[in-house]
Amino acid sequence: MAASPLTVEEIDLLEPEFIGPTWQRDTFGRWVLPHKTLGWQIAGWCAEWLRAEDGGPWKFTKEQLRFVLHWYAVDQSGRFTARKGVLQRMKGWGKDPLLAVLCLVELCGPSRFSHWDETGEPVGVAHPRAWVQVTAVNQSQTTNTMALIPSLMSDEFKAKYNIKDGAVLIRANGGKCRLEAVTSSYRALEGKRTTFVLLNETHHWVVGNTGHKMYETIDGNATKQDSRYLAITNAYLPGEDSVAERMREAFEKIREGKAIDIGFLYDSIEAHPKTPLTPEALRIVLPKIRGDAVWLVAETIIQSVLDTTISASRSRRMWLNQIVAEEDALYGPEQLAEILHEGAVLAPGDEIVMGFDGGKTDDATALVAIRVKDMCAFVLGLWEKPDGPRGEGWVVPRAAVDSAVHDAFRVHNVRAFYADVALWESYISEWSETYGEGLAVKSPASKDAIGWDMRSSLKSSTMAHERLMRSIFDRKLRYDGDLALRRHTLNARRRTNNYGISFGKESRESPRKVDAYAALMLAHEALYDLRARGKKVRPRTGRGYFM
Template sequence: MGLLSRHAAARKGLGLSKTPLLAALAIVEFIGPCRFSHWDAFGLPVAKPVPLPTVQIGATALDQTDQTMEMIRGMLSESPAEKEYGLDIGKAIIQFKSGKPGTIRPKATAGRTSEGNRPSFCLMDECHHWVGSNGGPDFFQTLKRNIEKTTSAGSRWVSTTNAYNPNEDSVAQQIHESEMVRQGYWLYDCIEGDIEAGELRDEEKVKAALVEAYGDATWADIPGLTRTILFDRTTPDSTYLRFFFNAIAESSDGWMSKSEWEACQDDDDPIMPGDQIALGFDGSIRGDSTGICGVRLRDGKLFVLHLQENPRDPRQPDWEVDVLAVEAAVQKAFSIYRVEWMYCDPPYWQEAIGRWSIEHNDRGQDYVYEFWTNKPTRMVQAIERFRTAVTVQDLSHDGDENLTRHVLNAVTREVPQGLLITKDSPRSKRKIDLAVCAVLAFEARADAIADGRLKTRRRRVVGF
């Protein structure tokens, strides 16, 4: 199978010399005989250099390629290869002084500017950092497409990573979970230390698992790492598991684990027109997302009715939410389903919410209410009720990808009243607005049921 594999991934712990390995591979691909030429008289393979060696070092930002480029420059500088091959070792690009075609150069996430390149070899380092918020998955697909165009000529890629956080849907995760890896078409090199989070206080188990994870890396300070893990409580256990034991683990500040959320998915009994539902609305104008989630009253099944996200496209610097589309979504929800309660976060939308409240008032019965998410006491309680419902599977969802993404993007922030959910940083592109909508919808459902509306059968007066 190895002869069929032109693509490979290495998932290794911190300090296992992944970058020096990539640097050495880049040099071999640039000047060394690394493509099959023919079989010799003894039946052994003979290699030849790449005719047009175009080596790219991919990263989500140019400064992330510095370490690999510095390692390559250090290996080549003042080496016999520098003089023999006539290399021009620049800081940003390595090429031949003679003008012969061929380069080693960094490549960062620039989307369309990378499309159409023809690299002979591509290095992708630290792919656990290649996530949706920095364009990593799209960049990976672009690089992969470029390589696949000339795979028959021997083009190939190699990626390295630490263990990923399964909540982030990084390129490292996508590669690991790919059917190409499962079927053996892509080589995947990984050794994990055999340890669970609850065993990180056991010195013997920690030491044994470190020895297993670091293998023949004799330079690793196993006693020092053991002491750090046993006694340093400033680092989350999930970080130790990922970076030292090479084990996939979720960040400890993540609000919801992927396994918990997926356990609540229910593809049966879909939401139908006429079902009694509650709604949650979280709106923005241009920065964050705007969405509407619904939840069925009788069983707590969540679904998404509307979502608008800022595309973060430089060609659309003045992008704003389509207000008319939001209005249409609200009207459609009330016309298709029997909406019993709707909670709306008011900022930027107070006028619209007030109008919805009037329009959908049925003979003095209110159905649309404000819910200020910036009031921590009430929001903390709603978040806790939602989180508990997930834990005991008292709610379900239809597997909507956007809702799942927003829920798994959310991290917790402690306030005096308890735990709130928030983005991982104020400027993060990893949105959580549908998660907020889901919390509001689930809270609206609880209040609708407490108000007796689950049994309510509204009548429509028809004149003849």
Template sequence: MSKVDPLIARHIPADADFPSEGYRVANWIENFCYLTGSFAGQRFKLLDWQRELLVDAYRLEQDAFGAWKRKHRMAVVCIARKNGKSTIAAAIMLYHLIADRADAQRQIIAAANDRNQARMVFDAAKQMVNASPKLSAVCEVQRDIIRYKDSTYRVVSADAGRQQGLNPSAVSLDEYAFSKNADLFDALTLGSAARNQPMTWVVSTAGPDPDGPFAALCETGERVNSGELVDPTLFYRSWGPRLGDTVDHLDPEVWKACNPSFEILNEEDFRAASQRSTEASFRIYRLSQFVRGASTWLPHGLWDSLAREDTLKPGEAVVCGFDGSWKGDSTALVACRIEDLRVFVIGHWEAPADDVHWRVPMADVRAALNEALTTYRVMNLVADPYRWEETLDNLEAEGFPIESFPTNSLKRMIPATQSVYDACRDGRLSHDGNPALARHIGNAVLREDKNGARVTKEYAASRRKIDLAIAMILAVHGAVMWREDNGAFTDAPILATWEEDGQVFAYGGSAEFFDDL
């Protein structure tokens, strides 16, 4: 029986359960690597879970010829953010660049879905080299490459096109949960087939797509760990809840169980994040739990708890939100009273479920817009202009305050969605209990990706309408912005009042509206 490589064997404790190169990897990291970020300049002292991870992932077994080799060729780690995954990945890749004895001429790759994400691990490695007198003495550090003798460590990304011709001996693939396809993963893993003992580390937080390539890889890992599948080359470790598991995301014990570095993290930061973030975001990023993109936008029962009996009176200052359509959908007009952020539905036109030929009564909608603008003190009408450009242009030409807000703009909808969510969670928002609005909010689902969170239909062709929810977001976000821009709420001047059919109307919009009267 052949012996384990003496340089590896001397690091393996006598009482070890199995031989592992991980002991050597761990000792090398602690002897040569320095931390980055808040702990920059300090020696890398592995946490217990990090050392255990390395020992398990680099387990050694004898092949058919009696040679000791790595059992696993791929390590998949699903772990929440803030646990130092980029730092440990960078240190592991430096080990493979400098101290890996499985290859003489090594090619190390830091990869991710986009170049900025890929550079996070690579830049951490550069900082470690520069901080270490021993590593900086033997490595040449350039912008996109680290060289050690005839070996290289460089960065690649999926958005740079198909990565062909790669022959990596070790790879770190970061945040794979946000990849839409497996093209880069396939190029990296298939390209290493000619290597002696290649090692691929896929380290990612769970994501919003439980049907994506990383989720499928994690599912395979779960099946391997349970014994359902046999794949000795795959190592899988996760601390987060499994898909479908029910855990209380507000329970500190859950935070601790899902974050192996919790002992050095700030519990108050978790508590604050659990309050200011959406539930889906918190579960994904802080618990590393896969959450379906069709997860409910608001926590169960929250919207109902904000209902108040009230009516909107003529002359009250509001911001209106408008989301229009022209056929087969619905059109919505919602007002948010600026004084107390109370929401009222003032117009709604929705296609009957059994009428495929239904069209929005555009004349009725225009009349309702004019009535709202002249009945209430509309400080702003925030509207999606799609298919309603001419109507909105005419209203603006008449002197009414109109703000174009394309709801397909992620840069605008993501912060607006968060702003309204915060107002709901804080109890600053209330509403008139309109059942159609409640239904549309119940239909709205949260879509999470690398850009952020916003509400949408559960799928594009869904007949479950959400237009009132969108109009409500435009109105509330507009009212919040108006209050921030104008300081504490003060009554704006009423420019005109009149009486029709015994009812008093007031207008507080733009003075230009009255120039020709």
């Protein structure tokens, strides 16, 4: 029976989630502001030297100002309290204009602590050799920020700081200071003595476009120079393993007390998960989500949300700033968070079952184990085609895969092993011949002990998959937090057939792999059969001895 629609009063009670110190209030409802900050001086400097869209002095909105105050907060020694930050907002909120202003502050403004004045307030000065970078994984993203900068600079600003303006490079103070746009090449970033870096649209920074390498390089440069970086992002798509996703997960660990706070400022407003996508609800919720961005017209956004050519999940990410999976995704991050077993380690001699799904060139190859005693999953091996030029002509290193299987039998007590036979028939026959007699349960779907042809029986595969889903939703299965297994699992899409719910990639040619999830399903099915009909066997000798 369908749930009754929420009333206007119930919708109004669905308060957004406010993340970050920007949104903290005291017991009297007043905003909690940092005790010591360069932000007030910076706001005055911006009003004096920078120009708003209407030609008047630049003025931060109250929401923007609170963020600036916290970003430039300092401790008693004058060091910034935040080493890095993330500003996550709905599409159109104005992240690029705000960060364009901050880039100019970092280029010429009072962005560094100098001393304490007679009243005990911090005084800022410009960095004498400022090197500011606007980074992204493609040129259009850096253009979003760089194109705004010329209109922000007043004639007085250009004269005072001797500005040499360009599309991708702006020089100041006789060339001593620079602001530049950098895209895609992490090697071009390596070793640069940057003083501030803007990471633009990190929800697009993924393995395939070297986004992870860029992030690691930027962090390394900042650490070496004792400088800072700030990322701006929309709500990311779970499972893409983007830099935005990794930064959010790192922040959540800090928030949950599972990791040390290393000076990480995260700022976001996200609609309540139960917010309906109805015109009535959006008229109430959107003004809360947009904050001070009054230029965003609710009725126009409502028209976009109600456009059936745009998926509901995408509308939620863009306009409600919600981190949600695609509609046909089997799982969301919340399901995997519930089965996370951080710190789990697979030890030599542990009793395990294994699953294997093999590819040849484009598809990944995965070997996954589940420990019998606690149903905790571990990736024993994952071989994926590299992105870019390194992937040209790549084939799965079969010798390495074969060695990983033999190592698993040598190191662990393997009770059962199911392997999809596609493209790997000869290897699976060899593994069966070598280890089959020592297994406590043999595959019911093949003439040998290990082979399990996922193509031969849709009914068997579907039933096996539904058993895996039940174990995940019932939180019986756990995993050690392996990022690749998480990514492949979140990539899996729902496929309904006459027997129930199966799974697949989002499309045949999709680069988002699910092979580790397939291997997990086979390992889980092996465990199911082991518990249902497994036999006791004596430990193996020879090549497959137990440690």
